[in-house]
Amino acid sequence: MGSDHSLAQQQAQSAGRLKLIAAEVYQVTVIPGGERFDCESGEYILNAAHAANILISYSCRSGQCGSCMGRLHSGEVVYPKGQPDALDAEHRAAGYALFCSATAVSDLTIELLQPEFPA
Numbered sequence: 001m002g003s004d005h006s007l008a009q010q011q012a013q014s015a016g017r018l019k020l021i022a023a024e025v026y027q028v029t030v031i032p033g034g035e036r037f038d039c040e041s042g043e044y045i046l047n048a049a050h051a052a053n054i055l056i057s058y059s060c061r062s063g064q065c066g067s068c069m070g071r072l073h074s075g076e077v078v079y080p081k082g083q084p085d086a087l088d089a090e091h092r093a094a095g096y097a098l099f100c101s102a103t104a105v106s107d108l109t110i111e112l113l114q115p116e117f118p119a
Contacts (some may be wrong), residue, residue, distance in 0.1 A: 026104040030054060031073065031111050045077070045099040045110070056099050056112055063087065063101035072097045075108035 023040040028048065030036070037052035039045055046068055049056045059067040063084020072095050083092075084101040099110070 026075075026107050028104065028108045028110060031109060039104045039108075041105065042080070042103055045097075045102050045104060045108070049099065058100050061100045063098050066098065068098055068100040069096050070099055070113050071095050071111040073109040073111055075104065075106040077102035077108070078105055079103075 023042060025038050025040050028037050028039050028045065030049075035052075035054050037048055037054055039048035046056050046058055046061070056070070057067050059065045061068075063079070063081075063086055066086035069086070069091070077097050079098075079101050080103055081101060084098045087096065087098050087101075097110070
């Protein structure tokens with residue numbers, strides 16, 4: 001009986017470790033359009049969107065250029081590598097995010113902005 005109890009403890013501990021390793025998956029809704037895609041915790045929003053065939057413009061992929069900037073209408077993001085240079089305090093306060101550098105920590109509703117090209 002002792003070995004059955006020991007085996008059950010090992011299985012429970014293994015299950016606990018697997019639960020800790022499993023990533024949360026958040027749903028991202030894009031406006032306008034209403035497209036939706038999944039984004040795992042720790043995954044950059046830009047990468048998750050592209051994997052779902054949703055185009056978000058980008059250039060540098062490091063938060064330096066601002067090409068991937070969009071507006072966060074609901075939810076919360078974090079920047080694992082720190083605040084990106086191209087996102088100043090004014091844009092942050094207005095609800096903008098850089099999708100190449102941001103990861104979701106909740107379900108999101110985001111607005112994709114059209115890139116502006118010089119005339």
